[in-house]
Amino acid sequence: MTSPERSNEDQDDSATSVAAIESQKENIVPLPQGRSASQLSSLLQFASPARHARLAERHAEFAREVEGAADLDDPLEVHYRYVRWIQDNYPQGQSAESNLLPVLERLTRSFRQDRRYRNDPRYIRCWILYAQNISDPNVVFEYMQVNDLGQDLAAYYEEYSIHLEEIGRINKADELYRIGIERKVEPLNRLRRRYKEFLLRHTDSPED
Structure with missing residues (x-):
């Protein structure tokens, strides 16, 4: 049995969705888990006053939740859910409307002295996201190292090494991968795999 042909209206909607995504793709920040095309299209096309009002209301709700988070067993959870x-x-990431950077600043600052979260993957993801949204990520990664934040997690070594590789500090990136492997951070197999991929890219690279 053949599938019914899509109507012209459906085809027009699909074309509009693709066009909306294509026009904004350079501004879309990728997520580790990816984004669906339908979700992206909806977010990019319907920036109506009503939607802006709903988003502003949800921001206010999260702000109230964050204010009361200190009394929770896991106060980080509310902050992380907000992020x-x-x-x-x-999908465009940091902007005056999204308020992403101030939210990350508050989250990272709030739990700096809380030993429960020093190697909590959620907390470390937010530090890394913070680093990716400022002009000099080195400042954040070095702060994390000095303050023993994320030093048992592969994500720290992977993301810092990627940044170092991007700015041409190949030897430093290599050293960082090896430190993480020597420390047997988790997940170790993933870090080893990323290091092998790094070595394949730079087998014949000149030293930095």
């Missing part, structure tokens, strides 16, 4: 919500609803 994830921003990522889901603002």
Whole structure:
């Protein structure tokens, strides 16, 4: 049995969706889990006053939740949920409307002295996201190292090494991968795999 042909209206909607994504793709910040085309299209096409009002209302709700988070067993959870919500609803990332950077600044600052979260993957993801949204990520990565934040997690070594590789500090990136492997950070197999990929890219690279 053949599938019914799509109507012209459906085809027009699909074309509009693709056009909306294509026109904004350079501004869309990728997520580790990816984004669906339908979700992206919806977010990019329907920036109506009503939607802006709903988003502003949700920001206010999260702000109230964050204010009361200190009394929770896991106060980081509310902050982290807020960050994830921003990522889901603002595919362009940091902007005056998304408020991503101030939210990350508050989250990272709030739990700096809380030993529970020093190697919590959620907390470290937010530090890394913060680093990716400022002009000099080295400042954040070095702060994390000095303050023993994320030093048992592969993500720290992977993301810092990627940044170092991007700015041409190949030897430093190589050293960082090896430190993480020697420390047997988790997940270790993933870090080893990323290091092998790095070595394949730079087998004949000159030293930095």
